[in-house]
Amino acid sequence: MSVVKIENVDIVFGDNKAKTLPLMDKGHTRDQILGMTGDVVGVQNANIEVNEGEICVLMGLSGSGKSTLLRAVNGLNRIARGRCLVRDGDIMVDMAKCDDATLRHMRTRRVSMVFQSFALMPWLTVLENVAFGLEMQGMPKAERLKKAREQLKMVSLDKWADKKPDELSGGMRQRVGLARAFAMDTDVLLMDEPFSALDPLIRSQLQDELIELQKRLNKTIIFVSHDLDEALKIGSKIAIMESARIIQEDTPEQIVLNPSTEYVERFVAHTNPLNxxxxxxxxxxxxxxxxxxxxxSVSDDIWLTLENGKLASVQGPKGDIPTARWTPETILANVPENTVFIVPANIAMRDAVELRYHSNMFMVLEDKDQCIGILNDHNFYHALLGKHFGREEVAA
Structure with a gap:
């Protein structure tokens, strides 16, 4: 079920929209329009749908329009043309056209936001900062403080409840921001480069924490980032923007395997495929x-035998080679060497490489109890060297 639908959205900053919009329709570039009307095109003809429980990452270089589009979802940026629909129960509210009362309702009950700069109030305690949004909702004090403590415990900051923000590290303050947003219990969570100002180690830890929190809370999250590795790690879908336009929207795997333009291809060229x-x-x-x-034939001296599509045996130059079945619960330290493992077709590359390290053999992939292929060193080298399918190979 869709929770956010962005339909043909244009955002223009300036006073000459009546001139700028027709120029956009005629194909003039952002720079041309700036010179002709003085207006800045923030977003042009954006279309994207975010379903319940998805993490959609908007990414691109500075000035690409990603934060501008994000801020349209809670009405912070005014839409010149198009619709930005956000679910409110059984109806979809157009954030571009709703009245002030509806906008306040949507911001306090349906859409919350986590900022890059933490946006904590220094005169309030950590607990009071987390409870602040609940106070704006009109929740009684005892109830909101109890809920705020629960959220602080969720992000492992319950022992810091009575401290002031300036007594916390940057990573801890960002977790307070997360707790405050989750405490609002809104359907949609907007995150504008929330981890970009943090050290790499803290940033990675917070990404992991967000993924774990999402498994429990199943929010609909729109996350802005300029870091492709971050986008690939946390996103269930990615929309890459360039010069105010969305140029490719797809799953992380397809973004890497099938970049649609040279711009996207340059983006993914140095990403880590293990993730x-x-x-x-x-x-x-x-x-x-x-x-x-x-x-x-797997190689000159190793052979597979199938029965009804299933792996029956693996033969080597000295007879049968042992086989075993891998699951995510397999303890790799106990994996025997020189064993061919049967693995699910969707095994993560990181898990497959680690299994190869311990077993010293190729893997056989299964899908619906049928053997469909093998993973060997050749496949891993191609992936690590960026030799997986690119635009030219797909086109061919």
Missing amino acids: VLCGNSLMTPLAQLAVKEDRI
């Missing part, structure tokens, strides 16, 4: 392997 790709996008399909006497 994104899965086995079925890296594997060598069985159909590409040689078959002889009902056996499938």
Whole structure:
């Protein structure tokens, strides 16, 4: 179910929208329009749909329009044309056209925001900062403080409740901002580069915490970032923006495997595939392997035998090679060497590489109890060197 729908949204900063919008329709560039009317095109013809429980990451370089679009979702940026719909129960509210009372309701009950600068009030305690939004909702003091303590415990800051923000580190203050936003219990959470000012280690820890919190709370999150590795790590979908336009929207894996433009291709060129790709996008399909006497050749001296599509045995130069089944619960320290593991088709590349390190053998991929391909060193090297499918190969 869609929670946010952005439809043909244009955002223009300036006083000459009547001249600027027709110029946009005629294909004039952002720089041309700035010279002709003095207006700045913030977002042009944006279309995106965010479903319940998704983390949608808007990303691009500075000035691409990502934060401008994010701020339209809670009405902070005025839309010149198009619709920005946010779910409120059974109806979709157009944030571009709602009255002041509806806008206040949406901001206090349906949409909350986490800022890059923490935006904590220095004269309030940590607990009071977390409870502040609940006070704006009209919640009684005892109830809001109790809820605020629960949120602080969720982000492991309950022991700091009576401290002031300036007594906390940057990472801790950002967690207070997260707790405050989650305390509002809104359906939609907007996050504008919330971790970008933090040290890399703290940033990575907060990304992990956000992922774990999302598993429990299942919020609909729109997250702005200029860091592709961050976007690939936390996003269930990514929309890449350039010069006020969304130029590609897709899953993290498809963004890496099938960049639609040279701009996106440059973005993904140096990303870490371990955090994104899965086995079925890296594997060598069985159909590409040689078959002889009902056996499938993995290499010159290793063969697979199938029965009704399932792996029956693996033969090597000295006879049968041991096989075992991998699950996410497998303790890798106990994995025997020289064992061929049967793994699910969607195994994460990071898990597959680590399993290869311990088992010293290739893997056989299964989907719906059917053997579909293998993962070997050749596949891993291609992925790590960025040799997976690119635009030219897809086009061909």
